[in-house]
Each structure stands twice: as C-alpha cells, then as structure tokens.
Amino acid sequence: MTAATEPGGHPAATPPADPPPADPAAADPALDGTAPDGAARDAGDQPEVTDQAAGNGRRGSRRSRLLLGVSAAWLLYLLAHLLLSGRWWVWAIPDLLPPQVFLAVPLLLLAAAPLARPARRWVVAAAVVALVPGLGLAGLNLRALVGGGDGPAPATALRVLSWNTGVWDRDDDAGTFYGFLLAQRADVYLLQEYKPTETGGEVGELARLHRAFPGYSIVTRGELVTLSRLPIVGTRALPAEPPAGADWHAINAQVKSLRTDLRVGGRTLSVYNVHIPIQIGLGRSAFSTATRDRFNDRRTQYRALRADVAGNPNPMLVGGDFNTSPVMGELRSLRGRLQDAIRADGAVYPTTWPARVLPRLWRLDWMLITPSVGVHGYTRLDPGGLSDHRATRLLISLRDGRSG
Numbered sequence: 182m183t184a185a186t187e188p189g190g191h192p193a194a195t196p197p198a199d200p201p202p203a204d205p206a207a208a209d210p211a212l213d214g215t216a217p218d219g220a221a222r223d224a225g226d227q228p229e230v231t232d233q234a235a236g237n238g239r240r241g242s243r244r245s246r247l248l249l250g251v252s253a254a255w256l257l258y259l260l261a262h263l264l265l266s267g268r269w270w271v272w273a274i275p276d277l278l279p280p281q282v283f284l285a286v287p288l289l290l291l292a293a294a295p296l297a298r299p300a301r302r303w304v305v306a307a308a309v310v311a312l313v314p315g316l317g318l319a320g321l322n323l324r325a326l327v328g329g330g331d332g333p334a335p336a337t338a339l340r341v342l343s344w345n346t347g348v349w350d351r352d353d354d355a356g357t358f359y360g361f362l363l364a365q366r367a368d369v370y371l372l373q374e375y376k377p378t379e380t381g382g383e384v385g386e387l388a389r390l391h392r393a394f395p396g397y398s399i400v401t402r403g404e405l406v407t408l409s410r411l412p413i414v415g416t417r418a419l420p421a422e423p424p425a426g427a428d429w430h431a432i433n434a435q436v437k438s439l440r441t442d443l444r445v446g447g448r449t450l451s452v453y454n455v456h457i458p459i460q461i462g463l464g465r466s467a468f469s470t471a472t473r474d475r476f477n478d479r480r481t482q483y484r485a486l487r488a489d490v491a492g493n494p495n496p497m498l499v500g501g502d503f504n505t506s507p508v509m510g511e512l513r514s515l516r517g518r519l520q521d522a523i524r525a526d527g528a529v530y531p532t533t534w535p536a537r538v539l540p541r542l543w544r545l546d547w548m549l550i551t552p553s554v555g556v557h558g559y560t561r562l563d564p565g566g567l568s569d570h571r572a573t574r575l576l577i578s579l580r581d582g583r584s585g
C-alpha cells in the first residue's frame with residue numbers, strides 16, 4: 182500500500198502518537214499496595230481493625246452493664262436482708278441461703294471487676310460495701326487466727342455440754358447413746374430433743390437417767406433436759422411455766438427455753454437450755470400458713486428469752502440448738518448482753534449441722550456468754566451418727582469482780 186499523500190504530491194504528515202496513559206499505581210504508590218516507605222499495605226486492613234475494635238467495645242460495654250447490674254442487685258438484696266431478716270415471715274425462705282454466699286458474692290465481684298473497665302471502680306466500690314456486713318453474715322471466726330480464748334483454764338473451771346440428741350436414743354443403741362454422754366464428763370449437760378419411750382414413759386426414762394448420772398440433779402421441761410453436778414437454786418421455763426398436770430406433749434409444744442440457776446462457789450450462774458423451732462413449716466397446713474405460724478412461734482420464744490436475759494443480773498450461759506444460722510436476724514436481739522463463745526474454737530468457719538453429711542454449711546447450735554464468764558475451750562464433737570447435730574463442749578470459769 183502506498184503512503185497517503187497530500188494534494189500537490191507531498192507526503193501527508195503523520196500525527197504524533199498519543200502518550201501512554203499514566204499508571205495510577207505509579208502516581209500513587211499507596212494504590213499498588215506499597216506505602217511510600219516500601220511497606221506492604223492491604224487496602225482492606227483498616228476497616229477490619231475498626232470493626233474489631235467496635236466489637237470489642239460493644240462486648241466490654243455489655244460486660245460492664247452486666248457486672249454493674251449484678252452489683253446493684255446484690256446491694257439491694259443485702260439491704261433488704263438486713264432490714265427484713267427476723268422481722269418478716271416471708272424472708273424465712275431467703276434466710277435458708279448458706280452463709281458463705283454473703284462472702285462469696287463480694288469476692289467474685291472483686292475478681293471480675295477488671296472486666297468492667299469503664300465501670301470497674303463502681304463494681305469494686307459495691308463489692309467492698311457488700312463485703313463489710315458479709316464478713317459477719319458469713320459466720321467467720323476470725324479470732325481463731327490469733328487464738329481467742331481466755332487463757333489456761335483454772336482448776337475450778339466447769340465443763341458444759343450442749344447437744345441436740347436427735348430425738349434422744351430413738352434410733353440408736355441405748356448403751357452407745359449413754360456411753361457418748363458419759364464420756365464427756367461434763368459438769369452440766371444441756372440436752373435437747375429428749376423424748377421418753379412409749380413403753381417406759383417419762384418416769385422410766387428419768388429413772389434410767391438417774392442411774393446413769395448418780396450425783397446429778399436433773400430438770401426437765403418437755404424435750405429439754407438439764408443435768409447438773411452443781412447445786413440448783415432455781416428454775417424457770419420460758420415463755421412461761423406450763424399449767425399443772427400438763428403432759429409431755431403439751432409442755433413440749435410450749436416450752437423451748439429452760440433456765441437453771443446454779444450455785445458456783447458463792448455466786449450464781451444462770452444456764453439456759455434452748456431449742457428454737459425451725460423456721461419453715463412442713464406440716465399438713467399450707468406452706469405459707471405453716472411458715473407464718475413458725476415465724477410467730479420463733480418470735481415469741483426469742484422475745485421471752487431476750488426479756489429474761491435482759492432482766493437477769495447473774496453471769497449467764499445460753500446454749501442449745503437455735504435453728505438459726507449466722508445469716509438470720511433473730512440473734513441480733515440477744516447480742517446486747519451476750520457474746521459468742523466461739524472465739525475459743527480453733528476453726529475459722531465452724532459448723533454444727535449436718536454433723537456428718539457433706540457439705541457442712543450451717544452453724545445452728547450456739548453458746549453465748551456474758552462478759553463475766555471466761556471461755557477456755559470450745560470443741561464441736563462428732564456424735565458418731567447418733568444425731569445430725571454436732572455436740573458442743575465448753576470449758577468456762579467465772580471471772581472475779583465481774584457481774585452479769
């Protein structure tokens with residue numbers, strides 16, 4: 182093919198070729214995946230990092246709200262418990278919580294507080310506030326860490342045994358039962374759930390007690406039996422003495438505290454044998470009705486005991502099965518004049534029920550004393566299957582120059 186010519190025979194001028202299109206990647210190194218410093222760069226990295234950070238923030242916010250909600254709910258529950266326990270019959274159900282819960286929840290909140298980063302200070306503050314009453318409600322015996330007894334026992338010290346016998350020896354061998362009692366060599370026995378056998382009756386059972394414990398004085402009111410090697414100078418049933426001629430069942434339904442005044446040297450020691458009814462109604466009537474009746478019965482018994490203790494000028498020991506854990510509010514009414522003798526026990530978390538079945542979560546049996554009573558030993562004894570309650574053995578003395 183011949184070249185194109187312009188008119189007049191001259192060759193046609195060839196237009197200059199267009200310059201190649203500019204390479205966008207060359208103009209902007211960022212677009213070809215390399216940064217100006219030569220580092221590789223993925224155009225999709227930045228959005229993924231942003232999404233991940235946003236997801237972490239949402240999860241952190243949810244954790245914060247959850248922990249704040251749990252903290253607030255526990256503080257409200259704790260406040261309600263302090264206000265209502267022992268004062269409202271419905272609270273008998275929450276009162277069944279194991280005491281350790283009141284220590285465990287604040288500690289768990291403290292452990293989880295770092296997860297609530299935006300609000301961890303509030304979670305920590307709530308946990309610390311809950312921990313203050315929680316230590317008392319949990320039933321810890323912190324005196325055990327430093328030794329809380331009143332030193333070596335003097336030669337005149339008295340040994341006192343308190344025990345819920347588990348309906349006496351009904352399901353046990355009588356020889357084993359009495360052998361356990363005699364082995365304690367106590368000066369004073371405070372025994373609960375005494376029940377005469379159907380065959381021998383109360384006369385026969387009392388005769389057996391006298392044969393087993395010669396030299397002891399024995400006082401009974403219903404299920405309560407107090408044995409003393411010391412002279413007895415007075416007795417009183419609470420809330421009131423039963424009417425003359427009342428049978429064992431009638432007395433047992435009414436009397437749940439038995440005061441016995443003992444002559445110790447030239448002074449009088451009042452010992453109270455106590456068995457407060459359980460707080461949950463399990464009878465034939467509706468659960469709510471039975472529980473409300475039990476609450477009213479417990480309140481009557483506690484009020485009578487508190488009134489007698491308040492008006493008693495003697496040194497006192499109040500012991501027995503209170504069916505009351507450290508969580509429950511009824512014991513507050515006795516703490517004005519009485520102290521917990523558990524300080525002489527070596528266990529940080531002492532329990533008395535159940536005696537053998539695990540886990541042992543509750544302390545239902547108490548020994549309370551006035552400041553004029555020194556405590557030199559506190560032992561919780563395994564009854565060897567004779568009862569579901571541990572027995573409590575106390576070594577005490579009367580302090581010189583102190584009254585009440």
